[in-house]
Amino acid sequence: MAEIKVPELAESITEGSIAQWVKKVGDRVEKGEFIVELETDKVNAEIISEEAGVLTQILAEEGDTVLVGQVIAVVEAGEGAAPAPAAPVAAAAAPQAAPAPVAAAPVVEETTGERVIASPAARKLAREKGIDLAAVSPVDPQGRVRVQDVAAHGTAPVAAPVAAAPKAVVAVDDSRVTIEKMSRRRQTIAKRLLEVKQSTAMLTTFNEVDMTNVMALRSRKKDQFFESTGSKLGFMSFFTKAVVAALKKYPYVNAQINGDEIHLNNFFDIGVAVSTEEGLVVPVVRDADRKNFAEIEDSIADLAKKARDKKLGLSDLQGGSFTITNGGVFGSLMSTPIMNGTQAGILGMHTIKKRPVEVNGEVEIRPMMYLALSYDHRIIDGKDSVGFLKTVKELLENPEDLLLNS
Incomplete structure (x- = not known):
């Protein structure tokens, strides 16, 4: 055994x-x-x-x-397809009262012989309400039963109802509210974000970057880049390279507080926030300063795929000296990102929006992106935070410098 x-x-x-x-x-x-x-x-x-x-x-x-x-x-140990049955009662033995069977935990989703794909919250709610998951019609096109599907299926238990004395009660429309227990990961995310807000002097500063040159360079080089490296050239490699260069210039943004000490990190492990079905995770691109554009793009793509497939290991998530989060993929125009763990800073990217800006005394329509740097004001002064963000802006607006120095 x-x-x-x-x-x-x-x-x-x-x-x-x-x-x-x-x-x-x-x-x-x-x-x-x-x-x-x-x-x-x-x-x-x-x-x-x-x-x-x-x-x-x-x-x-x-x-x-x-x-x-x-x-x-x-x-x-054994070859059978079911647990061994209890020993039979001998035919010559005097009849005895059979022992009471041990009640097995209810499994209401196995009635059809096929395993129902369902979230843990949905299974728990189904057990509580006595609902057969196999009878629930999921909204998900892939057939995964969620807690909303169970709640919508009804609340009638499997057992026959027992008549009860009438009571003066207020009717409640259960369809107005769907209760879903927070997953363990969501609980942890909530707890840690609250801890960061309560334990740091977090402040956010903003700037904007003209994405014209990055977009033009990417458009010109993406096919050649793919042919020579086998990797797709995205925006994240430009931002990662710009962040690393700015961190080298402003080392306190790459630091953290440990008690009454400031630990200045001499490594550049950049966390990249990835949205998954269970919540936000931040896998880490190790030694980003030593990677070229293709290696950074490959690392981010691999980590994002592992996150979506729930294959991230603890080593993929631990550590990290600074984080980049891209709310722009969801259409966010501006936000104030919350720092990750004990790190001192996080850069927020946002959606690229064409708008009128002044260029050499003329008004032009340019693709602009707002940048946000949230930082721990206990160890980073306004001068360093503004300088860091200005450096990132200048490098992105002159992306050839990033390519030459990578």
Whole structure:
């Protein structure tokens, strides 16, 4: 017999939630096979079986909170497709009262023999309301059942209703409010953003950049760039290069406070905020100062794909000396981004908008982008914050300098 325990993923992770069982009781399990997905406040982890056999017990339901080291399943050696039955009562034995069966945890989504794809919150709500997930019609075109689908399906329990004495109650229209429990990752995001707001002297300064030259250079070079490197030339490599150059010029923006000490980082690990279905994550491009444009584009593309596929590891998220976030992809014209963890600064990019600006005494229509730098005023003065943002602006408006110096 082998116990499946919640593994120790990192020093800072002590618990998680069962996101999805990919095996059910009675299924054959091979050694090293993925049997359950665990959601933590940082990443989703795939837990495997260390032994081959049959999954005989599941001790935690989807949506349950489990601790590191907790036993969540049992695998027993064997080839069968179901757990061994109890020993039969001998025919010659005197009749005895059969022991009361142990009630199994309700699994209402398995009635059709096919596994229903559903979010942990939807499964939990279905269990609470006694709703068969297989009977729920999802809105998602891919067939994933969400909590809204369960709530819309109805609240009638499977068991026959028991008549109760009439009470004076106020009718509530459940369709007016949909209650959805925050995922563990969303709870952590909320907690950490609040901590940053409460524990730092955060201030935001703004500037704007004329994107004419970057867009023209990218248009001229993107085909040649792709042919020579196999990578697509986007805007993020320009911004990353400009940020690294500005951080070298203003090192306190690349620092952090540790107690009564200021730690000036001599490395340039740039976090790039990526939006996923579960919330915002910030994977890190390591040693961005040592990477050329193609390597930066490839790193960002790989990290974004891993984030969407829920394949990010803890090593992809830890550390980071500065962060870039791009609200412009969603159409944001201006925002005040919140700093990431213990970092001292974050650069917010925004949508490119054509508008009239003064150029050499003439009014011209130019593609303009607002930039926002949120920073910790405890260690970064206004002079450095404004100078940093001005340097980023000047480099982006003269992108040939970035290419020559990369």
